[in-house]
Amino acid sequence: MAGNISKHFYQAVANKTCADFHHPGKTCLQAVQESAVAGLFGSLKFYLPLCILPLLFKIKQWNEKKTWKEFLINYCRCVFSGFFITTTGFWVFCMSYKIFKGFYLPLSVCLPSSLGAVFCGIMPKKFVHIDGIGLFNMYIEFIIKQSKQKSIVWLRNSLVGATCLYSFFNSVMIYYLYKIRSNRFWFVNIGNELKAIKRIENDSGENIMNCGHETSCDEYLKKEFKNISLFAFGVSLFKLIFPRLSSIIKNPGNFMKNIFKKFDYGLLAFLIVSNGLFKFTFCRLNQYGKFSRDVNCLIAAFASSIGYVFYPRYIIFTMGITSIIEVLYKYIEHTYVTQNKELPEIMKFINRLPCSELLYMFSIGMTFQLRVIYPHLTNKFVHKMMSIGSGGRSDEVTKNYFKMMVGW
Template identity: 20%
Template sequence: MSAISKHWSELTAGVDCATLSHPGKTCHSHILFQLRTTVWGNMQFFIPVSILRLFLLIYTQKSVSWHIVRQTLFEFSCMVANGWVVSNSWSACFCAFYHWFGRIINNYSVSMAALPGTLVMFWMPQYVQMSHARAVFNVFVECWIKSRNHPWMEYARESKTIGTVVFMLISATIGYYAQRTKAVEFWFFAPLKKNSNDHSKTPCFHRNTCQSYILDGMKTCFTFGMILELARKLIASAPRIRRHPPALLGAISRIRFKFVAFLTLYNGLFRFVTCFLAQHRRKVSSYDSTVAGLISGLSYSLSPNFNVFSLAMTAMIQNIWNYISEQYGGLDLVKRFNRLSFTSIAWVLLMNYNMYSRAYYPYAMSKYALKFTDVCSNSQARTASECLAKLFLAAN
């Protein structure tokens, strides 16, 4: 498929926007149709996401309140609005580019058509900015790795051993920097620090016994993993469940229990190693979290997958940046970077790359990314990708 971009001019000579984007419809009718139908498409995708968000807020705050419900509804509305704008920006601008320039301009007509819509992210609430930026970064990492054709890259992405070793190193890096920063980033383990419990009577810095501390962490990760898997299945199976409700049982039966086991063991190993090291020497070392992160990373071999791998890379980069900000925050360069909305900038750049990938590398994209672009665009992304593929096959 990458050959399409190399021979774009020959392939698209005399081709109009209708051929690639909306066969059998005029631009006007197509855009009006998209404006109406993408509202439900985005709601359908983000309802399970918001339900997961609501459960996590209730779980972390140990209470149910109108404030939590209102916050979730507001964030849900923002996510739907953002997805609706991005999707329709692509549909409208793809046609607009063709009419303005009289032709479809290389791959920029595909990758840049959503740009005006992606800028809306700068006005979204913090949670939406952060969650969407991380999601699209994960999509980018997975697609980039899967689409590389170098022999060593092909071997590395198929090797469970290499994947596990690299994940262990990333996990160790997360443990190293998370221990040395005040900011708390979401990850599946969190190093305990002395100021988090000044009254601890154990060298491990936790209030209860080591056994309780380890089991509590494993229970939390097990619960989170099950909720995450259930939400993933609901998102993937929502259209089928709506037509045939009993399909929900089939979706639940396909939950990745190995993934849940990985999260549970990952957190349990991290806590066990940190407690063992602290109890062994009767004091905590600043490198305990690094060692624990490395050893607990072995559990990745239970359920190696790109989602966890890319999420780990995101957590590692964020923790490194937090460390730089706290240690060197007085430098003018760091101050200037901190004033920028990195999450929104990442979303703008990578979401447009996502559109490019949907056209040229659909085989390399995750199922989540394909589901997101197709459901939220009312299958516009799939239609455009299929039309482009047919054009390429017809030319060959």
């Protein structure tokens, strides 16, 4: 299906102009001006929940001015970045048509968005990094969905197969995070396990449990399970409320009636089971097992992978692929540093590159092209992100392309 659509692209856009594709009945200047206004308001709306989310992890710091100052600065940087990305992208869209005298893939759809994304440098580095990887994962999702290879098709339709492969990703990810003592984001949080290791390594003769925590295993696990449950509930509630914020304000009664139907119980179960199983297994193995802590971590990580069956989503699966590449690179780098060895020239070169920015530019360009040409195979988040961020302009481009495809 995907191949058929792209094959007819040139036939559909023959003798068409940027006005037909982007701004019917308006000049390029008028379209860019409207895109600028829509991009500003769209960015204000889109980045607000993304900047609020980190605040949920800093509730104890809400009484500090520094917390709110950081939030405001990050929000403004994201808004201005989104404004320039949207405005520049649509401007380059029209310019590319005039320069090349027609539409060509990927120059006409992917390239304008990628060039507009140069302004991602205005955003905080962590936002660029997270967004870039997230969008790239959605590109991988598209590849999986449209692939006709038998192994990929089988994996796409087999929960057992996908869970087994995710188990590999999850186990490797947690194991190497533990090895390099990194509390980098992952679906299973190992922060307290790393603190426990520090207590053991720096034991000053105090009565510390075999597992590294300062209380009994039962007390520790009860406390952890409570924290995990509260965190999982908070994330699930955030996912439920923020996409529907405007409708909740308009009609709160209707939202309350359907809150239990729309609540994502799968995400809740995934986070609780994954984190709960890891912490329980890791603690018991350290207490009663005969293996090293590294091996215990690997076994516990594998056991925690069963949580995937409660929330078998592409975004979880694809994040495992990209995260492994990143954490293995960090492990290799960590190994050289701890052994006081000089990094290979290729790694020095990679470290000098603005990898996060380049990945963001590539990913946003590709996802916009997929949004326009392959909407049925594109992650729903991409639809929402580009619709909100562009003030509905990306929806119009997609509709205009569809009209050209069917000959309207």
